[in-house]
Amino acid sequence: MTEVYSIDPLIIKTPYEITYKHSYGKTSKFFTSLSSGKLMTTRCEHCKVTFLPPRADCPNCLRETKWVEISGKGTIHTVTTLYFSGERFLKDLPFQLVYVDLEGVNTLFLTRLKTKDMKKVKVGMKIRMRISKELEWRSSDVWAEPDE
Amino acid sequence: MPKKVAAVAGGLTYFSKARKDKTQEELVAEAARMALFENDINLAKDDIDGTIVSYFSDHFEDQLLFGSIIQDYLGFNPKPSVRIEGGGATGGLAVRDAYAHVASGLLDVAMVIGFEKMSEVNTAKGNEFIALASDTDWDFPIGGFYSGYYALMARRHMEEFGTTEEQMAMVAVKNRNNAQHNKFAQTNPNMNPFAMKDGGKITVDDVLKSPYVSYPLKRLDICLMSDGAAVLILASEEKAKKITDTPVWITGTGAGTDAMRAGDRPRTVGGVPMLPHEKKEWYRKLEYPGVHSFRAGRESARQAYKMANITNPLKQLDVIELHDAYTSSEIQTYEDLGLTKYGQGGKLVEEGVTAIDGDLPVNPSGGLIGAMHAVGGTGVMQAVEMLWQLQGVSGKFHGSDKTQVKNAERGLIHSHAGTGTYVTATIMER
Ligand SMILES: [Zn+2]
Numbered sequence: 001m002t003e004v005y006s007i008d009p010l011i012i013k014t015p016y017e018i019t020y021k022h023s024y025g026k027t028s029k030f031f032t033s034l035s036s037g038k039l040m041t042t043r044c045e046h047c048k049v050t051f052l053p054p055r056a057d058c059p060n061c062l063r064e065t066k067w068v069e070i071s072g073k074g075t076i077h078t079v080t081t082l083y084f085s086g087e088r089f090l091k092d093l094p095f096q097l098v099y100v101d102l103e104g105v106n107t108l109f110l111t112r113l114k115t116k117d118m119k120k121v122k123v124g125m126k127i128r129m130r131i132s133k134e135l136e137w138r139s140s141d142v143w144a145e146p147d148e
Numbered sequence: 149m150p151k152k153v154a155a156v157a158g159g160l161t162y163f164s165k166a167r168k169d170k171t172q173e174e175l176v177a178e179a180a181r182m183a184l185f186e187n188d189i190n191l192a193k194d195d196i197d198g199t200i201v202s203y204f205s206d207h208f209e210d211q212l213l214f215g216s217i218i219q220d221y222l223g224f225n226p227k228p229s230v231r232i233e234g235g236g237a238t239g240g241l242a243v244r245d246a247y248a249h250v251a252s253g254l255l256d257v258a259m260v261i262g263f264e265k266m267s268e269v270n271t272a273k274g275n276e277f278i279a280l281a282s283d284t285d286w287d288f289p290i291g292g293f294y295s296g297y298y299a300l301m302a303r304r305h306m307e308e309f310g311t312t313e314e315q316m317a318m319v320a321v322k323n324r325n326n327a328q329h330n331k332f333a334q335t336n337p338n339m340n341p342f343a344m345k346d347g348g349k350i351t352v353d354d355v356l357k358s359p360y361v362s363y364p365l366k367r368l369d370i371c372l373m374s375d376g377a378a379v380l381i382l383a384s385e386e387k388a389k390k391i392t393d394t395p396v397w398i399t400g401t402g403a404g405t406d407a408m409r410a411g412d413r414p415r416t417v418g419g420v421p422m423l424p425h426e427k428k429e430w431y432r433k434l435e436y437p438g439v440h441s442f443r444a445g446r447e448s449a450r451q452a453y454k455m456a457n458i459t460n461p462l463k464q465l466d467v468i469e470l471h472d473a474y475t476s477s478e479i480q481t482y483e484d485l486g487l488t489k490y491g492q493g494g495k496l497v498e499e500g501v502t503a504i505d506g507d508l509p510v511n512p513s514g515g516l517i518g519a520m521h522a523v524g525g526t527g528v529m530q531a532v533e534m535l536w537q538l539q540g541v542s543g544k545f546h547g548s549d550k551t552q553v554k555n556a557e558r559g560l561i562h563s564h565a566g567t568g569t570y571v572t573a574t575i576m577e578r
Contacts (some may be wrong), residue, residue, distance in 0.1 A: 004231050009168055024285065040364045052284045053409065078307065078439060080289060080299035085334075086276035089291040097296050097441060099304075099411050108411035108439065109151060110300075112290050138289040 015048055023031065024137075026056035029067055034131050034141055040070045041105065041125055052105045053139070072129030074102035094118075100144050101112065111141040121146070150251035154388035154395035155576065156534030157191065159183030161546075163334040163520035164342035166267035166436040167375035168400020168495035172209060173221040176263050178224055179377040183259070183532075185283040186545075191381070191391045195358060197255040198228035202242030202262035203524030205469050207277045211267055214380050218261055228255070235281045236471060238262070239378070240563020240572035244401050247574070251532050256384045261434035262528030274373055278523075279565060283409050295370055295474070301361035301410065302476035304440040306364065308491065308557040311479060313364050315494035317355035319475035320368045320517055325516025326351050326504055329548035334372050335518050339547055340345065345438050355475075356492045371516035380535065394536045400458070400559075400575035402451025404444035408439070421446050423486040424459040430489055442477075442568035445484030449573045452560070453486075454576040462487050462501075462508055469530035471564035472515040472573075481562060482510075485573070504551070512537065527563035527572070529576045536557045538578040555558075 002076040003013040025033060030053070041066035043095050044058035045048040050068060051058075063127055077099040085093060099108040111129070115121060127144040135141050159182025161167070170178070170197060184193055184308050199213035199222075211217070215231035232242040237394045249255040266274050279292040287297070307313050312446050327333035328349055331340055358367040382478035388395040415435040421443070422428060437443035449461070458464045470485070472478040479493035487508065488496045496502055502510035513519045513533045520529060536542045537556050543549035558577045565571070 006168070007335075013167065016211065023419075027285075051412070078300045079295055080303055080305035080362045081360070082293060082296050082299075082363075083359065084275075084361045085272075085291055085293040086278060086279045087270070087272035089293065090272060092291060097300060098292060099300055101373065107409075108415075110287050110290065110409065110411050115543055123303070139286045140289045140291075145288075 002112065009023050016148055027054045031135070031137050031141065034135055037131060039070050039129055039142070040067050042059050042066065044070045045054070048088050049106045051102055052109045053105050069143060074100045074127055075125055076113070076121065076123055076125045077101045077125060079119055093118045096121065102129070112140065113117050113145070130134055150401070151253060151351070151381055152385035153247050154385065155187050155380060155398065155531060155535040156383050156391045156395055157183045157187035157372045158535045159222045159379045160332045160384045160529060160532055161187065162340050163332055163374045163376040163522060165374065167265070167335065167342060168262050168267070172214065172263055172321040173217055173267040175232045175265065175375065175377045176218055176261055176379070177179045179379040180261070182210065182381040183381055186261070187389050196224065196259045196381070197256050197257050198249070199224055199259045199261055200242050200246040200249065201229060201231045201530055202260060203231070203264055204233060204238045204561045205277055205523070208274070209268060209353050220247045221577065231377055234570040235565030236473060236523060236568040237527060237563040237565035237572055238524045240574065241403070241527070241570065242563065243527060243574060244403060244572050247398050247401055250382050250384050256387050258382045260380040260382065260526035260528050260531070261377070262379070264522040264524045265375045266521045266522065267375050271373065279529040286353045287409055293362070294578050295362045295365055295434060297410065298367045298477060301439045301567065302364055302474065304438065305476060305480060308440045311494040311499060313356065314352060314370055315479065316364070316475035316496055317352045318497045319472065319478045320355045321350055321352055322503055323472055323515045323518040326512050326551060327518025329521055329546060329550040330514050331547040333514045333519040334374055334462050335514065365474055365476065366480070371473045374520040374522035376520055376522040376525055378525040378532050380531045388437040394539045394578065396535050398574060398578050399577050400452040400456030400574065401571045404447030404571070406442070406444040406568050406569055408569050410439045413439065413443065417427070420448055421491065421508055423450060423453065426486065434490060440480070441490060442480060442564070442571060444564070444568050445481055445564065448571045449485045452573040452575050458575065461485060465508060465560050466556055467512060467534070467553040467559040468508065468513065468562065469513060469533050470510060470512045470561070470562035471526070472511055472517050473521070473564065475517065477564070478510070481564070485560070485562065513554055516532050527561070530561040530563065531574070534576045
């Protein structure tokens with residue numbers, strides 16, 4: 001039965017659901033390595049650049065990259081606390097997002113910061129990356145925690 | 149050699165959080181009718197040679213190939229049409245594409261049709277659709293939300309340059325209060341029958357006291373979500389001179405790009421692409437672009453200025469309509485456009501330079517914060533606004549003379565996607 005929202009103008013409700021079978025392709029290793037507690041990403045030996053998120057192909061020279069392990073230690077480059085979000089994350093509010101500058105990585109990595117004391121968080125603060133014990137095979141399987 | 153191209157007519161709808169009274173194609177017809185019948189032109193609908201259709205998301209209305217519905221609804225079949233999509237910069241890219249169509253001689257008279265109807269899903273779902281225009285493998289699953297991404301960039305701008313929440317609030321006040329003299333604006337309940345009820349003028353204090361959405365951005369620092377449409381007509385020199393006595397020429401256009409994930413952008417010391425009036429030593433120590441500046445915006449401006457022979461934008465431009473998705477991004481964009489040095493954007497608004505009565509008014513329409521952000525319509529709205537400014541007829545269309553920048557001869561429109569992934573800058577002159 002079509003659900004009617006209004007008569008004038010006539011407005012009807014049309015639900016929509018979909019499931020994608022999404023491949024992580026050659027970056028799958030990032031996620032599968034998490035189950036052995038390792039934080040792996042890719043590096044272009046030609047350009048001497050390490051990328052996180054990983055890329056199978058170097059955007060600078062288009063050569064194939066190699067997998068390397070990283071320590072997951074770093075600092076906060078910038079931080080925000082969210083009080084509103086897209087529909088899927090409303091249940092998590094409030095939460096913090098950070099760009100972290102990680103040892104041995106040339107890019108900044110966007111992740112959640114999990115801490116009991118959100119007020120103490122500041123730019124430049126030391127953090128370390130944590131890996132979830134219950135993997136969901138999403139980028140939310142890793143996050144940062146204060147390390148000082 | 150490309151042909152000279154002029155804007156000759158424009159039309160807008162009333163913008164609203166929800167235009168339940170009309171379908172998307174009916175909204176487009178409202179704007180097209182204004183473009184054809186309310187501008188002082190000698191042009192019949194049949195003189196349009198083709199259309200460039202500008203909308204962002206198929207998700208909002210659960211309808212793919214909407215361009216075809218529009219082409220049919222306006223009665224332009226079997227003439228050529230193309231759909232342009234580039235996130236928030238969709239409209240700017242569409243105007244640029246229409247310019248290319250006319251400059252190349254493919255079309256003599258082109259209609260750019262920009263629109264979005266965002267109200268048929270709830271606000272949180274709408275925000276989610278917008279966030280799907282971020283990397284869905286990496287950035288979206290951690291809580292992806294554009295206000296969060298922009299807040300991270302704004303926080304870094306504060307850290308790097310000392311920009312303040314008060315300065316951001318001043319942008320909101322300027323744009324929102326400009327919109328109170330523009331009858332199309334969503335925040336203008338006195339002139340727009342479809343406006344939000346809690347619109348009207350605001351103060352810096354109102355902005356600072358509005359609730360945080362994502363620190364440092366508060367509710368009043370953030371742009372609108374709108375239903376509505378904008379239509380612009382471009383013509384070749386030969387046609388334009390027959391259509392109108394007041395053509396407005398497109399004398400420069402540029403487009404830039406950057407990484408979808410802002411964290412992947414370089415942080416090159418002293419890496420700022422220079423504009424003609426700038427000195428390398430200003431930025432010797434600055435890591436660029438990082439997440440505090442929009443390299444795509446700088447690149448689009450650099451190209452547009454070169455094409456239009458602009459060597460000092462602050463002096464040579466009379467008015468700007470730019471993509472103020474957030475108050476912070478208006479400040480960042482001042483710097484990318486070279487209106488002031490990197491790091492000084494906050495001071496520019498503080499000193500009143502970009503106020504309606506300042507040296508270089510920015511967003512006299514009210515922009516995305518005061519007037520509208522119906523994504524695919526936004527960049528087209530800016531071009532329509534600039535056309536009317538340079539023709540000196542803003543008062544007639546807005547229903548108030550207060551938005552008209554006196555004696556404006558040359559202006560810039562700026563359209564921006566993602567966290568600065570696609571940006572266009574276009575120069576218009578009378
Ligand atoms: Zn390489």
